[in-house]
Amino acid sequence: xxxxxxxxxxxxxxxxxxxxxxxxxxxxxxxxxxxxxxxxxxxxxxxxxxxxxxxxxxxxxxxxxxxxxxxxxxxxxxxx
Numbered sequence: 021x022x023x024x025x026x027x028x029x030x031x032x033x034x035x036x037x038x039x040x041x042x043x044x045x046x047x048x049x050x051x052x053x054x055x056x057x058x059x060x061x062x063x064x065x066x067x068x069x070x071x072x073x074x075x076x077x078x079x080x081x082x083x084x085x086x087x088x089x090x091x092x093x094x095x096x097x098x099x100x
Contacts, residue, residue, distance in 0.1 A: 024063040027052045031066075039068045043075020 022031060027050055036048035047069040053062070070076040 021066065022064050023060050024052060024056075027064055035066055035068065039070070039079055042070070042078035044071040045069070045075075046071050 021035075032048050032050045035050065036045045039045050039048065045068060047067075049067040051065045051067070053065065056063075068076075068079070070079065
């Protein structure tokens with residue numbers, strides 16, 4: 021994904037579009053932790069809410085395109 025200082029106006033829209041490959045996206049939020057309070061690979065946080073649980077599962081499997089090798093930490097979790 022992106023690192024600190026690389027968040028632009030299009031990231032939220034681009035991320036939602038990429039995630040829509042797995043199902044309908046209800047909401048996508050991008051948040052950059054300010055002030056070097058966390059390591060660079062954890063500074064940009066992206067939250068995606070899918071309409072269905074099945075869509076969320078598709079997007080969090082290791083074989084999904086979201087899990088490509090990068091220098092950034094990628095964690096996926098479910099929130100209900």
